[in-house]
Amino acid sequence: MxxxxxxxxxxxxxxxxxxxxxxxxxxxxxxxxxxxxxxxxxxxxxxxxxxPAAPAAEGNDYGQALMFFTQEQFSIAQAATERIFPTDENGPGAKELGVAYYLDHQLASEWGFNARDYMQGPFFVGEKVQGYQGRLKRRDIFQIGLREMQNYSQSQYGKAFVNLTEEEQDAVLTAFQNDEVPVTTISASGFFSMLRSGTLEGVYSDPLYGGNKNMAGWAMRNYPGSQMSYTQIMDKDFTKVPPRSLKDHVAHS
The missing domain is CATH 1.10.8 (Helicase, Ruva Protein; domain 3)
Known part of the structure; x- marks a missing residue:
């Protein structure tokens, strides 16, 4: 056959x-x-x-998918970053801009593993001007920090952080900023500083990295984004240029 x-x-x-x-x-x-x-x-x-499946990407933006956070961690990070950079009359806040996705993607990358940092002992308590001197990676610090935010919210208000009022969430974040939260494994203020810096990075970084959705963060600052050149308008009067992302250049190359 x-x-x-x-x-x-x-x-x-x-x-x-x-x-x-x-x-x-x-x-x-x-x-x-x-x-x-x-x-x-x-x-x-x-x-x-x-x-369990990761939360579905919003719309057709497949860049908004979790790579590191659990759903609970993502929800806490999203609520916390929104209080650090809230929606107001100037434009959208961290939640609408996708800042929590930016943090998630960064923690899943080499940055989260401190891949370019010297991480060998011995470890000593360094001066503030020396920067971070510990053995924990950034991803570890975020996991511990978000868990401690949840624990502190439960101990102070009997509710999860995402269920607190905006005023209560601000109080929790302020307590971390002022080192008023008894955390032994990390610095409460150090975690808040990292969270705040990451929030601002997510607001104003290129959308290619997960935040600054629709380049709305740039639009609030009238920032032109990743322009290849300005030769076509250098000899003209002031010109307002619409922002462009790095992926725009890839699409048109």
Whole structure:
């Protein structure tokens, strides 16, 4: 019988399924290797239920998908950054600008692993002008800080941080800023400083990195973004240039 006409046996079907499963598994493995193990938990394990899916991307913006935070951590970060950079008459706040996604993506990257920092001991208490001197990576600091924000909110108000009023959330953030929260593993004020800096970065960074959605952060500052050149308007009167993202240049290259 011709090979093409031979009916498929149970062994053939099993081989097909094994190959399909291999392709799926190897695809996850490659992603995990590239991201330093961020996606490692997606690898299927025997007798275990599949992990919960990350929140769906808003609209068609697939850059707004979680890579590091749990859903709870993301919700706390989103609420906290909104209080640091709230919506007002000048324009959108951190939540609408996608700042929590920016933080999530940065913590999943080399920045979150302190890949370019010297992280070997011995560790001493450094001066403020020396910057961070600890053994914990930024991703560890954020995980601890967000958990302590939740614990402090529960102890002071009996509610999760995201369920507090805006005034109560401000009080929690102020307590961290002033080192009034008894945290032993990290500096409460150091975590707040990192959170605040990350918030401003997410507001004004290129949208390619997850924040500054629709370049609205730049629009509030009349900032032109990533323009390749200004030669076409250098000899003209003042010209207001619409902002451009790095991905705009990729799309038109």
């Amino acid at each position: 011709d090979e093409q006409e031979r009916p498929k046996t149970t062994d053939d079907q099993a081989k097909g399924m094994s190959r399909r499963q291999f392709l799926v598994t190897s695809g996850y493995a490659v992603g995990g290797a590239v991201l330093g193990g961020v996606l490692g938990y997606l690898l299927p394990k025997r007798q275990e239920a599949a992990p």
